[in-house]
């Protein structure tokens with residue numbers, strides 16, 4: 001039984017949904033799991049030393065994770081290096097079978113190359129495209145990107161690309177750490 005902390009960065013909520021799935025799964029295995037966002041953690045910092053394992057999860061928007069993800073890692077580098085950690089990225093590019101691993105996903109690859117911290121387990125999950133939710137600017141840009149990359153372009157569509165088996169497998173690897 002481990003005390004596990006999951007810190008997430010989301011804008012439209014899908015990364016949180018993935019975290020909740022991981023939380024349920026890990027709790028069912030008897031672990032104690034706390035969930036918080038990077039924003040909350042910045043305002044009311046947690047005592048990270050209290051946790052046996054730490055999972056960080058963040059979505060991509062316009063090519064990047066939010067800056068507070070990197071800032072959190074820098075600030076807490078010592079604690080993160082001293083215990084088992086895992087990281088996952090959520091993005092639309094990962095819907096492609098050729099772009100859904102830490103070695104093949106451009107965002108995760110670049111992120112891990114840019115930071116000194118290396119999580120023991122890394123993963124990338126396909127995100128969700130929810131056109132009705134976006135403002136006109138974002139909707140049109142994402143439709144253009146999807147058109148170029150042969151994804152869904154119907155402005156009324158909501159498409160989830162997450163492979164939940166991949167999420168389960170990540171959860172099992174974290175549990176085994």
Ligand SMILES: Cc1cc2nc3c(=O)[nH]c(=O)nc-3n(C[C@H](O)[C@H](O)[C@H](O)COP(=O)(O)O)c2cc1C
Nearest residue numbers: 010011012013014015059062063091092093127128
């Ligand atoms: C405005 C906007 C920009 C995005 N930019 C990218 C991008 O550059 N690359 C990509 O693969 N996915 C991109 N996505 C897709 C998101 O990563 C995906 O929708 C993800 O599920 C969002 O997670 P969240 O709901 O936790 O924020 C973008 C989505 C939006 C709405």
